Amino acid sequence: xxxxxxxxxxxxxxxxxxxxxxxxxxxxxxxxxxxxxxxxxxxxxxxxxxxxxxxxxxxxxxxxxxxxxxxxxxxxxxxxxxxxxxxxxxxxxxxxxxxxxxxxxxxxxxxxxxxxxxxxxxxxxxxxxxxxxxxxxxxxxxxxxxxxxxxxxxxxxxxxxxxxxxxxxxxxxxxxxxxxxxxxxxxxxxxxxxxxxx
Amino acid sequence: xxxxxxxxxxxxxxxxxxxxxxxxxxxxxxxxxxxxxxxxxxxxxxxxxxxxxxxxxxxxxxxxxxxxxxxxxxxxxxxxxxxxxxxxxxxxxxxxxxxxxxxxxxxxxxxxxxxxxxxxxxxxxxxxxxxxxxxxxxxxxxxxxxxxxxxxxxxxxxxxxxxxxxxxxxxxxxxxx
Numbered sequence: 603x604x605x606x607x608x609x610x611x612x613x614x615x616x617x618x619x620x621x622x623x624x625x626x627x628x629x630x631x632x633x634x635x636x637x638x639x640x641x642x643x644x645x646x647x648x649x650x651x652x653x654x655x656x657x658x659x660x661x662x663x664x665x666x667x668x669x670x671x672x673x674x675x676x677x678x679x680x681x682x683x684x685x686x687x688x689x690x691x692x693x694x695x696x697x698x699x700x701x702x703x704x705x706x707x708x709x710x711x712x713x714x715x716x717x718x719x720x721x722x723x724x725x726x727x728x729x730x731x732x733x734x735x736x737x738x739x740x741x742x743x744x745x746x747x748x749x750x751x752x753x754x755x756x757x758x759x760x761x762x763x764x765x766x767x768x769x770x771x772x773x774x775x776x777x778x779x780x781x782x783x784x785x786x787x788x789x790x791x792x793x794x795x796x797x798x799x800x
Numbered sequence: 801x802x803x804x805x806x807x808x809x810x811x812x813x814x815x816x817x818x819x820x821x822x823x824x825x826x827x828x829x830x831x832x833x834x835x836x837x838x839x840x841x842x843x844x845x846x847x848x849x850x851x852x853x854x855x856x857x858x859x860x861x862x863x864x865x866x867x868x869x870x871x872x873x874x875x876x877x878x879x880x881x882x883x884x885x886x887x888x889x890x891x892x893x894x895x896x897x898x899x900x901x902x903x904x905x906x907x908x909x910x911x912x913x914x915x916x917x918x919x920x921x922x923x924x925x926x927x928x929x930x931x932x933x934x935x936x937x938x939x940x941x942x943x944x945x946x947x948x949x950x951x952x953x954x955x956x957x958x959x960x961x962x963x964x965x966x967x968x969x970x971x972x973x974x975x976x977x
Contacts, residue, residue, distance in 0.1 A: 631856045641857070669911070673814045673887025674824065676857035681888040697888075701880065704856030705864030709876070711850050712865060723975045729936040730971030731849040732842065733945035734963055736929040737953060738852065742822055743922035750916040762916040770920060777830055777921060781816045784913045788906055 810882035826921030
């Protein structure tokens, strides 16, 4: 299942690859409504079907790998595929066309809203959006709770949820430290093993 | 210094946000609202709404906007770099190492045990937003919007961007009645 990770150079001039990356990831960026995870099928459509930068299996491997790393998934895919297809410049091109257009759009949209903030219409519109975001977050929260229960068992999940809540909201420990504690707990058996061997 | 603060504020969600962009939302909220006080919870939820209504990765849109809002174009670039750069570099540089351990129990259990922590952050954030909505819209309007948007998002499976547009329309209409 683990395919040896060999870089197979594509038989196309660099310039053409840059152009392909630019238009491919531009489309992924502007059509990927609903955040990073929803753009995964779009990346697949460009990388495997349209430009044939990689096979279906390779794409699956890249996706699995991207999932084991932290950070936004869409940009990891764009950056990594760009790198694999055309080196560091490819990476920068794929990232830039993927990210910049929508960042500009969000800045313009929010700045326009801010300029008319005092108008009652705009205020009501802004307020009406809050419950919608609440529902989106609630659904996302439930997904995370459910997946926790399914992967580590409901008893353990309930325990971890409680401990995490106490640590972050009663003891006011920064979430970063709570997550780092998980790292430490998971990798400590590895370190112990290493020590016993020596 | 603002550039350094922006870098740190988006570096943490970038390297600890297991589970993709959406998992970074509560981590960004902790930095942006609670730690640095760059925006209120209400402003934060407007940003999440705007970011959700627009296409593209959510974490980078938040980084770009907050960076620009606090420190202009350079701020936006720094925040973006912090959100994207480290995890991407890690992915490229540690590629072979991770590849070998892809099936490793350790790498897999990392995601598994971090998930409940993100879940707690999300639950608390949802609760905060609910309170904000009660304060600003009152109980009845909030309930109508909650039920309506849940129905449209989860049952009808309407696109989030459309649901946000509908809510905007609803808010506009209620101003005049």
